[in-house]
Amino acid sequence: MAHVSRARQKVAVTADLVILTIREGRLCVLLVERAGEPFAGSLALPGGFLRGAESLEDAAARELAEETGIAAAKLYLEQVGVYSEPGRDPRSPRTITCAFLAVAPDLPLPVPGSDARAADWYPVTEARATRLAFDHDRILGEAIEAARDKLQFTSLATAFCGEEFTIGELREVYEVVWDVELDRPNFHRKVTDADGFVVPTGGRRPATTGRPAAVYRAGPAELLIPPMMRPSATKL
Structure with a gap:
């Protein structure tokens, strides 16, 4: 029987990052302007090729530092x-x-480097209306939906907040990411009823009107029981 030779196809591996934060009450994503081909001058998600003995997580971390600081x-x-x-x-x-989905509160203005000509925060609505390089439109859209789903069943929302926050600030995370308006008393009850979601610090934060707001920190829970179910579909 004749042997059939099969050419081995070379495969390149990359790591791309969808980095989300909330700036001035808007959900924003970090985009870089590509300095070289392909897609020179186009906006793209930060990312790059795997090197040497790197893990994918190591490559994502390196590209993040190189392209944004x-x-x-x-x-x-x-x-x-x-x-x-x-x-x-x-x-x-x-x-x-x-x-990779990356989330953090109040991130600074990025510092471009490596193969990025510029880097900046873009409101998600603006980014979704822009033709991104490669298939980054699809990646961005699916990562945003993943983040919205995770807010229902995990404590991801606290990653958008600082170390200490009020229930009102946590509610703003849900409202911004889901693009909805939530009932304040109902939200407060659900958050405080979810086992291990938030822990009171005992402190209070002065308010412009009304009583000072109680301050909380993220609790030990990773999964929310009961979950914070998302209302009707968002517009983003």
Whole structure:
């Protein structure tokens, strides 16, 4: 029987990051302007190729620091998807990327570097209306939906807050990410009823009107029981 030779296809591996924060009451994503081809001058998610003995997590952290000057240690970082369609990257016939969702509160203005000409925060609504490089439109959209779903069943919302926060500030996270308006008393009850979601610090924060607001910190829970169910579909 004749042996059939099979050419081995070279595969490149990359890590891309969807970095979300809330700035001035708007959900924002970090985008870089590409300095080189392909897609020179286009906006894209930060990311790059895996090097040497790096893990995907190591590559994501390195690319984040190189292209923006932001340290991954300050972020909530989690894999949210793998993208492997042929031709998704013109530089290689086969490039597989692992997308990471990163979340942190009040992140600073990024400092571009490496192959990024510029880096800045863009409101998600604006980013979704822009044609991003590669298949980053799809990655961004799916990562945002993943974040919205995680707010229902996990304590991810606290990653958008500082070390200490009020229930009102936590509610703003849900309202901004879900693009809804929530009932304040009902939200307060659900948050405080969820076992281990938030822990009171005993402190209070002065308010412009009314009584000072109680201050909380993130509790030990990773899963919310009962969950914070998302209202009707959002507009983003």
